[in-house]
Amino acid sequence: MGIEGAFLTDNELRQSFNERGFVTGSQELVPLLRHAYKAACVSDITVLLEGETGTGKQVLASAIHRLDQKRRASPFVTMHCGSLSEGLVESELFGHQKGAFTGAVTHRKGLFQSAHGGTLFLDDVNDLPQNLQTKLLDVLQRSRVRAIGSDQEAQVDVRIIAAANQPLKPLVLQNNFRADLYHRLNVVRLWLPPLRDRMQDLPTLVLALANFHRDIYQPIEEVEFELITLLRTLPYPGNVRELENDVQRMLFSKAEGTRLGLADWHRRWPEVEAEEHPDLLGEAAAKVWGAISAQGIPYAQAIQQIERRVLEAALNVGGQTRREIAQRLRTSERTLYHKIRTYDLRPQRGS
Numbered sequence: 001m002g003i004e005g006a007f008l009t010d011n012e013l014r015q016s017f018n019e020r021g022f023v024t025g026s027q028e029l030v031p032l033l034r035h036a037y038k039a040a041c042v043s044d045i046t047v048l049l050e051g052e053t054g055t056g057k058q059v060l061a062s063a064i065h066r067l068d069q070k071r072r073a074s075p076f077v078t079m080h081c082g083s084l085s086e087g088l089v090e091s092e093l094f095g096h097q098k099g100a101f102t103g104a105v106t107h108r109k110g111l112f113q114s115a116h117g118g119t120l121f122l123d124d125v126n127d128l129p130q131n132l133q134t135k136l137l138d139v140l141q142r143s144r145v146r147a148i149g150s151d152q153e154a155q156v157d158v159r160i161i162a163a164a165n166q167p168l169k170p171l172v173l174q175n176n177f178r179a180d181l182y183h184r185l186n187v188v189r190l191w192l193p194p195l196r197d198r199m200q201d202l203p204t205l206v207l208a209l210a211n212f213h214r215d216i217y218q219p220i221e222e223v224e225f226e227l228i229t230l231l232r233t234l235p236y237p238g239n240v241r242e243l244e245n246d247v248q249r250m251l252f253s254k255a256e257g258t259r260l261g262l263a264d265w266h267r268r269w270p271e272v273e274a275e276e277h278p279d280l281l282g283e284a285a286a287k288v289w290g291a292i293s294a295q296g297i298p299y300a301q302a303i304q305q306i307e308r309r310v311l312e313a314a315l316n317v318g319g320q321t322r323r324e325i326a327q328r329l330r331t332s333e334r335t336l337y338h339k340i341r342t343y344d345l346r347p348q349r350g351s
């Protein structure tokens with residue numbers, strides 16, 4: 001391996017992460033990948049990954065493990081810090097001897113020992129209860145664990161990679177996260193930007209995500225530019241996880257072909273929209289009916305007024321081409337154009 005990846009070109013760097021499950025095509029992530037590569041080569045260094053939910057912290061952690069020559073043949077073990085059961089937590093972390101307590105019918109290895117030689121991934125470390133923060137810090141500092149019921153401590157050799165879905169520093173300032181544990185974890189800190197700040201990644205990601213499921217769906221060879229243009233306008237608060245779900249839904253309703261495009265997007269929408277917003281539309285319809293019955297407005301006129309208002313709202317968003325507006329309305333440009341003329345509407349910016 002080149003010294004800490006310094007001699008890799010940007011492409012080679014992206015390629016080596018792509019091959020290990022962390023897909024990216026964007027230039028924005030190159031500095032992050034260089035740091036991650038360097039950390040992977042220094043097998044004992046602790047890494048803290050911060051980023052919103054769904055940005056790929058777990059896949060990046062696993063890629064770092066797989067790039068680590070010393071550790072990659074040993075296990076990558078995940079500890080879900082938010083869902084450790086109070087009562088059993090020590091036994092989960094440190095293991096227990098047979099007969100150590102009622103129900104301990106066999107000897108059990110804890111997570112630390114299961115990860116021996118490899119990597120222990122502390123997922124959602126920001127959710128770790130305070131009492132466990134203290135216990136974790138103690139193990140990290142001494143690299144030794146004692147199974148419940150045992151009188152001997154065992155040395156453990158693990159690399160720690162911790163992930164937090166909100167920045168840890170503010171939690172420390174609010175006294176919700178132990179400062180000493182924070183300093184112990186914050187050796188190499190990497191921040192994964194949200195998807196909306198790296199839309200350059202979309203073509204590569206969509207193609208890769210579509211082919212993750214090639215055992216179930218037909219392989220996808222190409223992604224239409226128009227589909228990417230539409231996806232760019234969406235906010236993606238759930239980041240890559242949400243994009244992955246969108247891609248799966250498109251594949252699910254796709255009829256045939258190796259090209260993923262706008263048609264597949266439209267096909268997946270009708271049911272999804274109706275399912276996701278039944279109450280909103282139900283409430284709106286009830287209000288329209290209330291107005292019709294109370295004021296005697298003719299039905300056709302009421303519906304026209306509603307359509308007009310909906311279109312006005314869509315056109316007033318601003319900064320969008322007419323094509324983008326049509327895409328958001330999930331209608332054709334031609335229909336939109338026709339409606340604009342019918343209602344004599346003036347978009348803020350047309351194309």
Ligand SMILES: Nc1ncnc2c1ncn2[C@@H]1O[C@H](COP(=O)(O)OP(=O)(O)OP(=O)(O)O)[C@@H](O)[C@H]1O
Pocket residue numbers: 021022023024051052053054055056057058059060163164165240241244
């Ligand atoms: N760069 C990427 N390449 C390939 N798949 C990705 C990438 N980023 C995210 N994913 C996919 O998105 C989903 C979420 O990723 P991951 O579990 O790593 O997110 P996370 O940051 O750990 O989220 P959370 O904070 O909610 O645990 C996974 O199914 C993963 O396969």
Ligand SMILES: [Mg+2]
Pocket residue numbers: 057058123124163
């Ligand atoms: Mg995760």
